[in-house]
Amino acid sequence: MTEPDPDSYAREIAAESLAADDPTGWFERLYADAAGGTAVVPWDRGQPNRFLVPWTEKRWLRGDGRTAVVVGCGFGADAEHLASLGFETTAFDIAPTAVRDAAARHPRSSVRYQTADLLDLPPGWRFDLVLESMTVQSMPLSLRDKAIAGVRSLVAPGGTLLVIAAGREDGEPLDGPPWPLTRAELDAFAVGLSPVRIEEIREPDVLRWRAEFIRPA
Ligand SMILES: C[S@@+](CC[C@H](N)C(=O)[O-])C[C@H]1O[C@@H](n2cnc3c(N)ncnc32)[C@H](O)[C@@H]1O
DSSP: OOOHHHHHHHHHHHHHHTTTTTTHHHHHHHHHHHHHSOOOOOTOSSSOTTTHHHHHHTTTTTTTTTTEEEESOOOHHHHHHHTTTTOEEEEEEHHHHHHHHHHHHHOOOOEEEOOTTTTBOTTTTOOOEEEEEEGGGGGGGGGHHHHHHHHHHHHEEEEEEEEEEEOTTTTTTOSSOOOOOOEEEEEEETTTTTEEEEEEEETEEEEEEEEEEEEEO
């Protein structure tokens, strides 16, 4: 019997979740199925994001005890990268199984792995560095404003936000997940923050954003 394609399976259960008016419910189902050996998490790369690592290297980025948060951390590879640079790192995901398995994959980690919902964040969370990689795009457009506002709210005064996301042109048809971001949606991260550098990375058939913002001190 052939294994189902990981992307197809994720899209199938996402469609069921959306039809049941539970647009984020499929994440826990996917991670639980993966833990049971019946599914593969399509974004499980086992290593930090290829757009994050050069960004940190180019800046010789060091945390020096400053705080960082990883939104929708999955199995934690990006969080471990930031912790290795000296950031006091929190990483959260809506799926409890992802959080459990992230901690299990990195048993000696200093990262604080936590279950939390970007759409209903614990009060008072503020961090010096916020990494949002592909989580906003994993939720349907009806949740976009709230998700972006949640990400913005995590940035402390003087703090930096890095957004890594798939992009789409205005008017391009959508058939998510994922639901890539238009330039206007990317610009919505800048409300109350200042854009530092917005990179439009064009790969064959794919547009990606890597965008850095700061909140004035
Ligand atoms: C496409 S994956 C990206 C994972 C990781 N950030 C990366 O770059 O590989 C989206 C992740 O966000 C999590 N997620 C989705 N909605 C969320 C929400 N409302 N709050 C927190 N995490 C969420 C999912 O469980 C999943 O782990």
